[in-house]
Amino acid sequence: MKLWQKVGSLVLRLFLALFTAGLVLYFSGYSPLTAYKAMIWGAISNWDGIALSLVQATPLIFTGLAVAFANNCGVFNIGAEGQLYLGAMAAAVIGAFIPPLPHFFHLFLALLGGAIFGGLWASIAAWLKVKAEANEVIITIMLNSIGILLCSYLANYVFKAPGPVAQTPEVHASAALNRIGTGTQLSTALLVGLGLIIIIWVVLYRTKLGYEVRIVGANPRAAATAGINVAGMTFVALFISGALAGLGGAGQVLGLHSRFIDGFSPGYGFDGIAVAILGGNSPIGVLFAALLFGLLRAGGMVLDRTTKIPVDFVLIIQAAIILFIAAPNILKFLKGGLKSARTNTKQ
């Protein structure tokens, strides 16, 4: 397929998804046109809207990259949500319970902690996949729930800040990711995310590691024949994937909430799956997909504030996008439909 065909097919699928989601909204008794207008207007017409879109896109860059990286190795990591929680908790604890240190050093430690704990959480799945040939999809789903519950326990008891809310104490300023501009919630976590897009691109396409990871993902038997350690690569890929998701959690804690709050993620990890699929598992694609989803989410929040339509409408759009992107043969149905329509007119 030529590039323009690919882009064309993608745009067509996106359009169909938006149309279908709009149809659902229409049958729920709302005007989809008003909704889309309010969303787009709210998300990009002013700086606040743009900032909000970027704030919403930030964690999705991390989780999208996480899922995409594992997918490149042929491993389906559904567990980004749990890894994100573990990373967030690690960063929150390092940021709040280690006394203030020089700024970059403390921040670095907190981010590193987030990456390591996210990676380790994913490594459990890698271990079970390699040793017991367990299906990583089910394992990572189970690890999601366990991870979230574990963090909930820590936030409720072990690391709980005084007060009624299940959350950890505020992180020290030396561990915080600075805000970008004033009056927005946008933080340098976005820059970390952008940096990671570049780094992961380089790793995947310009290093031996990335080359071997992708070979394993495309044809594990050829990889083994070429002397690549397939089990080892699976481990590495899942660890890196988990670390990326963990960094996403750390970014939310250090940049946005300044602490770990029980149940803080509205499903960034699951959205990461959609982002990775839409982005074709490439870092650049992930960036665009995350921005689109961030925009949708921000638009949804504006929608929620200004109309009666709840932000959950965005979920319908996301679902439609996933279904239209992930079903390879769905456009054939359309072609077939057009063809039969044409023959009908001939008769």
Place this chain on the structure above:
Amino acid sequence: MLEQILNSEAFFLTMALLASTLRMATPLGLAAMGAVYSERAGVVNLGLEGLMLVGAFFGVLGSYLTGNAWLGVLLAVISGGVLAFLLALVTLRYKANHVVAGVALNLLSLGLTSVLLVAIWGNRGKSADVEGIYPVNIPFLSDIPVLGEIFFRQSPFFYLLIILMVISWFLFYRTKWGLRLRAIGENPAAVDSLGIPVNTYKYIAVIAGGMLAALGGAYLSLGELSLFGRNMVSGRGYIALAANILGNWNPVGVVLSSLLFGFANAVEMNLQLYGWPTQFVQMIPYVVTIFVLGGLVRKVEAPKALGEHFDRGDTHV
């Protein structure tokens, strides 16, 4: 002596615990049974959560519109069937990855029910109170001491679960339909070579599974609260998935594993009453599943062709 035991507080608590175990197990069992149908036919059903949610919502809607809770259940079952048909369509016909399709299904259900919740009741958190489905005392049996109180004063959904368990077991292991379905989940190419329409069976099984999962969801709304709350399934779909695995894709097995997980649920509620941490008890289903899949607890065997797309290759179309 006996009287002493029967009147003791510990006995009372145990009874309450067992009764609530059955209550908690009911939705899990129904949804897990749904997973058995779908996955025995080789289609991974990660959309249980969404199917339950849709069932919960449309159950309440049906009851709200008609004033009859059982018509609500009917609408719930239909909605589950429709959503499951969508899953079957995108996976079987349009060849979407089963896992991805399931994830989309869950997002769709949460979005759809939340939007409709506002559209219909103008409330973002919960629906209006509707006519629910209440526990039924089975005549005579419910008067049996101890057993009667635990087993025969339950919600009709519980009785339904037991009946469906028996029917499903019979269907899977005593009819040709079940024999063929089990064979399809293992080796669709072999079944196809015998001239059996593989995809028709798959569609029927996935849709039936969706209906069962929706029934489980309807229990949560109509059987427990008599209203719908946003995202009220809150992860039970994943526990049902776990119950399906621990139950070894077997109708009787999933009811037993649902009872185990229901018991953990009941214990957790009691701990909550005393202000103790509940998280570790809540983890039990997930941890057990991981141990099972890691080969550490018991041997389970997933259908061999689970999650695979079936293509005939170079045969006549």
Place this chain on the structure above:
Amino acid sequence: MEALRMKGIIKDFGSTRALDQADLVVKKGEIHSLLGENGAGKTTLMKILYGMYEPNQGEIFINGNKVVINSPKEAMNLGINMVFQHFMLIPNLSVTENIILGQEETKLGVLSYKEARKKVMQLSEQLGLKVRPDMRVADIPVGEKQRVEILKALYRGADLLILDEPTAVLTPQEVKELFKVLKALKENGKTIIIITHKLKETMAVADNVTVLRNGKTQGIIAASEATPEILAQMMVGRSVILEAVKEDVNKGRVLLETKDLTLGKKLKKINLQVQQGQILGIAGVEGNGQTELLETLLGLETATSGSIYLNNTDVTQKAVKERLKIGLGFIAEDRNDRGLVNGFSIWQNSVLGYQDRYQKNGILNMQKIYVASRQIVSNYQVKVENIFSKTSSLSGGNAQKLLVGRVFYHDPEVLIIAHPTRGVDVGAIEYLHNEILQLRKKGKAILLVSADLDEVRQLSDRIAVLYEGKIVMEGNTSDFTEEALGIYMAGGDLVNREVVLS
């Protein structure tokens, strides 16, 4: 009386013609052997009969009536049934359940399991097909699985039974059992076609033999009149098209050596030596341990006993990577399986296995890779648009040249080459053969595995015949006649000039 006549069957897969005017006539109540080498078109012909493939041309007559068979179901209705080489059984179900699947008898929707079981047992006893009806298929041995498959066919009322390579997976004892059963079925009036490439089986069990070669029927012969020599000749043919010029080359040190190399029951005490400037050809019918030998030599499988020496280094326990580093070059038997990564571009495939040489501190040197890739493409005449196009866009011949070029370019000292010209056009075959001989001239040690007997004979200095995991004969190429090789490959014994049934 004729049970079956297939006339002028043509079948194309894309641009390859798998069957070219193939004919087959089978008499009622006989055992008919459909004999031919791998890729001769035997299975394709039978899948057409079974309604799985649609022929491009040709006619089929059953009991003298012309029929068109569109699906396995229609074939079954005509009394035709096929037992595939890869069994079509459901491991999780019981023997009885597998046999009745699709033909279940029910009472009010309930399976009449007991009656079905009785019927299966009756059928089983009547024909001496011993099976245990209540066992799970996953738990029974291969021979019994095959009997289940045969029973499954008979349960469906098969009159004409096709067996695809029925002995491929059986032990000699099981083969004897099977042949007894087949003869019993014949006594019961069934017609049987066995697809095979083993002379021994054909001689032992068949009444008549039809030989296929390159999709064409070579002839039909009564088994009683056939000799292994005649059959081998018909099977292999004399159509040696290409004569590569093989110069005399001085032999040097031994670079590849195995000592009593054993892998479970698949390889039994293999002793091989390959010298510099020498090509050792491994001849043998596929499935006699070739794949296992290749994978053990490369290191994908670890030998259960014995040892492997590469350039005097014991590599028996070493990983694939280490062996490649020592100078082993490996051309996989199936380029789409273990050779190339088809979704990837030419340049990415050009360095696979040698990626260590193109990196510094983990960063790939793209320029170096592009240069190497362009050189491989031009040196080994791979016709491509550019090195950024995908490997999947290459024709079979070009893909094979890329695979071979990749290995040759990286200058290995020892080469293991499997089926270098499979699925490759004539021009490319000649080219690849010359390239292999060039390496021999340069003093490389080469182990060649091929199912193509002509290829082995043309290229090799020495030939070793692999049969059931053992080297049954080894010698200089000039010591073997074509017929003799055929007989050894079939497990025969040249001294007695006859094929013995072991």
